[in-house]
Amino acid sequence: MLSKRIPLRVSARLKSRRTAGDTVIDTLICLFFGIFAIICIYPFYYIFINSISANDLVERGSIVFLPQGVHLNNYIKVLELKGLGMAVVNSLLRTVLGTVVHVISTAFVGYAMSRQEFWHRKFWYRFMIITMYLSAGVVPVYLNMKMLGLLNNFMVYILPGAVSAYNMILVKTYMESIAVSLEESAVLDGAGYAVRFTKIILPLSKPILATVAVFKAVNEWNAYMDTILYMSSGKFQTLQSMLWRYLNQATELSKMLMSGGISDSAAASFELNPISVRHTLTFITVLPILCVYPYFQRFFVKGIMIGAVKG
Amino acid sequence: MKKKNTILTHDKNLTPGFRLFLMTLPFLALVFIFSYLPLWGWRYAFYDYRPPKALSDCTFVGFKHITSMVGNPALAKNVFRVLKNTLGMSLLGMATSWIPMLFAMFLAEIKSVRYRKFVQITTTIPNFISWIIVYSIAFAVFSSSDGLINNVMAAFNPEWKRINFLADANHMWLKMWAWGQWKGLGYSAILYISSIAGIDQEMYEAASIDGAGRFQKMRYITFPCLLPTFITLLIINVGNFLNRGMDQYFAFQNALNKEYIEVIDLYVYNQGIVGNAMSFSTAVGMTKSLISLVLLFIANTVSKVFRDGESIF
Structure with a gap:
């Protein structure tokens, strides 16, 4: 690109000035980033190859670069563990419902806040913004949930996160950039707010809504503190909270393996053991993120940029 | 404004x-x-x-819990400890908050667009997994009984004494910082990478013609262009000095490392929800929230001065 824009003679001179030192530095930079990239992705690969390799080899720690004795028994057996199927359903349900509710609510509040005629707009906008900076703390929030009857209630996954001030700002900023004239013509045709919102504003805001949806979905899938805080009953466990319990309670894990009806006579390489459960469950939990990640990467970048502009 | 209102009104x-x-x-x-x-x-x-009792049946004690944070020696010791952990880890984070900027500056030096994309994509992945997964990975790599590091060391050296990296309380702040970098570095760099992409290329060309080398261009063009973003983020960090969140520390805490890993948020959780000192931990949490608010207010004022009237909220 450089050589295209500056006169040939100059560019030739610039090229000749590339010294051996430059090449060494280039190599070092590439090497550093290569190593860091490997550090970032190798753990995922390590867990994956360990979840599909023969379990006795895994226990001895001999699976480092390539899988050996490949089998999918762990995945089949893990899904048969007590409560695991329910956890998968809960994780999926909270991610889908939570995201849908969040996007609709946040989009509407963002739209309302972008309209100058909103009743005491300044006050309500500040009312939203303050929530980003003032939190009551874990205990008052917990007592509040208890008072509202939301302990061991699926709604605790959906309602508290329905509207977020941060995403509302993103949506509002975007909607403010949509030409007012588009709406004015609809007003002349007698369209109310609901029609204008669904027919004009929503379709035009697709890019920002997609960004918000991606961020929210990832957050919902990754959330675990709410399960640990508010869901004492096993009915509402998610994959994340199950994994946390397995990581922390080795004795409970072996007990569950017993009650899962896994016979001792099975070959050691296929038998489920605490290590294989951990690897397998971790990979199941992380798999959806790894699968959607390449497609959503551009949304992340866009989201950061819009967020940064508003700061 | 008035004209618009008459257009929009259709219900009297x-x-x-x-x-x-x-x-x-x-x-x-x-x-x-x-x-x-x-x-x-x-x-x-x-x-x-x-x-178990209703609040109305409990005795009103006024500011007892708040004063006991400094007045009661046993409690004061703990509060001081978690405050030290919080400030220590916050300071560590702030002192190294230039790393993402440097990361982006050097990444931009890579000529191959595909290699740059590859690095950017792979280093961003860890940001999108939960701290529970990060802990699970830490377990798989560092645990004493079946962790990767111990396994590999034992394979090379039969005399190797297995180290329990996760339960070891030494260098806890540094370890938490390192996991934070592993998870967040690539992601934090995106903002700077995008800023670099927005810098006018002609400046670099002009500098090249004037004979500027690679590092001179970085020092005199890229760095000054990124500095405002860096300072703004630093000011926001000051505002969030006490808000470490508890996700990371919650995932990594165990009985052995608790003394050095407990930050204020985690301490409030451990005291109020796990233990049953609800009133005391509410007092701690409330005090923290109020102090944070003051810090944020100061940060915002500083930001206003620094950025000519542009506040961070």
Whole structure:
């Protein structure tokens, strides 16, 4: 690109000035980033190859670069563990419902806040913004949930996160950039707010809504503190909270393996053991993120940029 | 403004703005219920709340819990400890907050676009997994019985004594910082990478013609262009000095490392929810929230001065 824009003679001179030192530095930079990239992705690969390799080899720690004795028994057996199927359903349900509710609510509040005629707009906008900076703390929030009857209630996954001030700002900023004239013509045709919102504003805001949806979905899938805080009953466990319990309670894990009806006579390489459960469950939990990640990467970048502009 | 209003009005009883407000009211009510109503719970800090009993049956103790944070030697020791952990880790994070900027500056030096994309994509992945998964990975790599590091070391050296990296309380702040970098470095760099992409290429060309080398261009063009972003983020960090969150520390805590890993948020959780000192931990949490608010206010004022009237919120 450089050589295209500056006169040939100059560019030739610039090229000749590339010294051996430059090449060494280039190599070092590439090497550093290569190593860091490997550090970032190798753990995922390590867990994956360990979840599909023969379990006795895994226990001895001999699976480092390539899988050996490949089998999918762990995945089949893990899904048969007590409560695991329910956890998968809960994780999926909270991610889908939570995201849908969040996007609709946040989009509407963002739209309302972008309209100058909103009743005491300044006050309500500040009312939203303050929530980003003032939190009551874990205990008052917990007592509040208890008072509202939301302990061991699926709604605790959906309602508290329905509207977020941060995403509302993103949506509002975007909607403010949509030409007012588009709406004015609809007003002349007698369209109310609901029609204008669904027919004009929503379709035009697709890019920002997609960004918000991606961020929210990832957050919902990754959330675990709410399960640990508010869901004492096993009915509402998610994959994340199950994994946390397995990581922390080795004795409970072996007990569950017993009650899962896994016979001792099975070959050691296929038998489920605490290590294989951990690897397998971790990979199941992380798999959806790894699968959607390449497609959503551009949304992340866009989201950061819009967020940064508003700061 | 007036003209617009006459266009928008088509119900004489309600102004359109008020109608829009009514439509938004359910959502605003949700915000009130989940963000403002808990503040009413701060009153627990002024009672000796014992959970099975109703609050009205508990004795009102005024500021006892707040003064006991410094007055009661046993409690004061713990509060001081978690405050030290919080400030220590916050300072460590702030002192190294230039790393993402450097990361982006050197990444931009890579000529191959595909290699750059590859690095950017792979280093961003860890940001999108939960701290539970990060802990699970830490377990798989560092645990004493079946962790990768110990396994590999034992394979090379039969005499190797297995080290339990996760339970070891030494260098806890540094380890937490390192995991934070592993998870967040690539992601934090994206902002700087995008800023670099926005720098006018002609500046670099002009510098090249003037004979500037690679590092001179970085020092005199890229760095000054990124500095405002860096300073703004640093100021926001000051505002969030006490808010470490608890996700990371919650995932990594165990009986052995608790002394050095407990930050204020985690301490409040451990005392109030796991233990049953609800009133005391509410008092601690409330004090933290109020101090944070003051810090944020100061940060915002500084930011206003620094950025010519542009505040961070």
